[in-house]
Amino acid sequence: MSTIQKVVLAYSGGLDTSVILKWIKNTYGCEVVTFTADLGQDEDLSGVEKRALETGAAKAYVEDQREEFARDFIFPMLRAGAVYEGRYLLGTSIARPLIAKRLVEIALAEGCQAIAHGATGKGNDQVRFELTAAALAPGLRCIAPWREWDMKSRTDLVNYARENNIPVTVTKAKPYSCDGNLLHLSFEGGELEDPWEEGGPYTYSMTVPPEEAPAEPQIVMIDYEKGDPVALNGKEMSPAALLAELNRIGGKHGIGRMDMVENRFVGMKSRGVYETPGGTILHAAHRDLESLCMDREVMHLRDSLIPRYAEMVYYGFWFSPEREVLQALMDKAQERVSGTVRLKLYKGGVYPLGRKSPNSLYNADLATFEEDSVYDQRDAAGFIRLQSLRIRGSKRIG
Incomplete structure (x- = not known):
């Protein structure tokens, strides 16, 4: 000492x-x-x-x-689509x-x-x-x-x-350990230490209960450039300002509530209540835009790495060489993810309604159920036969 x-x-x-x-x-x-x-x-x-x-x-x-928090920490994590144990937005x-x-x-x-x-x-x-x-x-x-x-x-x-x-x-009325920031608000302790017990009235404060949210939905549009949100309803905003405004809007509609038991890095399970209204909206919008303009194999490879990336963030390895290398891959995958997503917010739910991108990989001539001149459906027979070679040789009955 x-x-x-x-x-x-x-x-x-x-x-x-x-x-x-x-x-x-x-x-x-x-x-x-x-x-x-x-x-x-x-x-x-x-x-x-x-x-x-x-x-x-x-x-x-x-x-x-x-601003530094949103720009240099939250947004890179959102570009990577990070979710810990399928639910926690970190x-x-x-x-x-x-x-x-x-x-x-x-x-x-x-x-x-x-x-x-x-x-x-x-x-x-x-x-x-x-x-x-x-x-x-x-x-x-x-x-x-x-x-x-x-x-x-x-x-x-x-x-x-x-x-x-x-x-x-x-106070005894609010015995929780809380952590709040631009991305979320968390609650642990008190009655939450019993996984069966419902959280009390003070375990949510950023969001209204979904049943008390407005009866009319709200439509929002979010513009993206290379995986980062840059404008809300046509208005360009800084990262922190955009997230704060989505927190306000999402909170009003009861969006982003989550109650889970998670696995801590030190080896025990813990129960927490989280509110992430703006982050939930951005996560949904981002995934939706990716569906339009990200290559299939790039998306599937990236998705296979999301749990590993999320673990790095959760465990505390943000400044590790492996996270920095993986971030480079995640950001490379985002180079085409630019465009606009239109969403409906309603009673705790986020519902994408439409998406457009100058980098769209969607080909209406190929996807149509109507007559087309660019796809010969007979080609699919050979494709299926080749795909089945391995299976036909290993799954015979009789």
């Missing part, structure tokens, strides 16, 4: 990180610099710097990273490498010997933070208080906070 004179802490201003700030100062006897990222979590961060300094921080960084996972990257940058600029985070020893985030630090600045140490101190529960944290005059914000 004597070798650490200064630490930069990922700081949200909530109970956990406020306690961690005080605990590091008390335990390591060092200066603590805090970093708070505005990732579009829809929280008032105006008082975070003051709170950090009053709790004992030597310096507090509060930075707007919404809202928490993709935020961690950005936060950790900035922690490393601040640590090096401030002369820190370590970074610190509030991830528990049971979760995935500890891995994501520390793998990023190992990739970008392997000489930095990582302080993870949940793996070091003798506190075992949130009750212990509340008691520590009261003993050290730290304001307590957790």
